[in-house]
Amino acid sequence: MGKFFNKIRQVFNIFLINLLFGLAAAVFIYFLTTPEQRGVTFWISAGFLIFALLYETLMFSGIAMRSHEGRDVPVGMTQVILAGIYFVFVIIISVVNAFVNFSVLKYSLIHIAGLVIFFVPMMLINMFKLKQHGADRKQQSEGRQELTFMANRVGYIVDDLKAAGLSQSDLSALVNLSEKLRYSDPTPASGRIERALDDALKDLESIASKPEHDMREILNACTRAERALRDRNEAVKNSK
Secondary structure (H helix, E strand, O other), rough: OHHHHHHHHHHHHHHHHHHHHHHHHHHHHHHHHHHHHHHHHHHHHHHHHHHHHHHHHHHHHHHHHHOOHHHHHHHHHHHHHHHHHHHHHHHHHHHHHHHHOOOOHHHHHHHHHHHHEEEEHHHHHHHHHHHHHHHHHHHHHHHHHHHHHHHHHHHHHHHHHHHHOOOOOHHHHHHHHHHOOOOOOOOOOHHHHHHHHHHHHHHHHHHOOOOOOOOHHHOOOOOHHHHHHHHHHHHHHHHH
16 A cells, blocks of 8 residues: 555656646746737647646656556656657747747647657557557466466376375365465566476476375475475566
């Protein structure tokens, strides 16, 4: 809950900073113009300043509220920078208008051109984000399938040991390992860490398949597999 309020505070702070710049520009423009000059272009400036202010805040809030998704941060920062550049453009062109006093048509066309130049790269970035999220969903789906397969491997060991006459209490550690595998974060870790987990499960399968069924050996192998899974989950968490 504390992290959530910290993110809200960050968004509020950036809003205040943007509002400060926007108000400074508005006051500057107001005193540069006479009442007769505060016509349509003055209110066009006010409207675009408000739009740019809110859009910049919205882009920043996208990073602040999803900062745990590390892969999104570089793309999100690019969007924030673009929105910030557009905000500066609106401020500059509004101040210039106070001196030059553009016609309504020319001033409107300048703002429309600025919007087009701003939105084209923003749309390209959004397309890239959609593609990246699609790849992430595919990766997570494959990771979920792999974890389910690993959980089933441990489940087969439990079934074989039950058939060999071992009690449910003896197999509780293996059952817990199977559940932890099934409900772990499906995001894959690095290849080395994933291989370490797979090797630990293979070692567990090899020991459990021995005819003598030494429970101490099996439980030790289960502990090693749990440790490998914990390392894998920690690596996934730290990568976000």
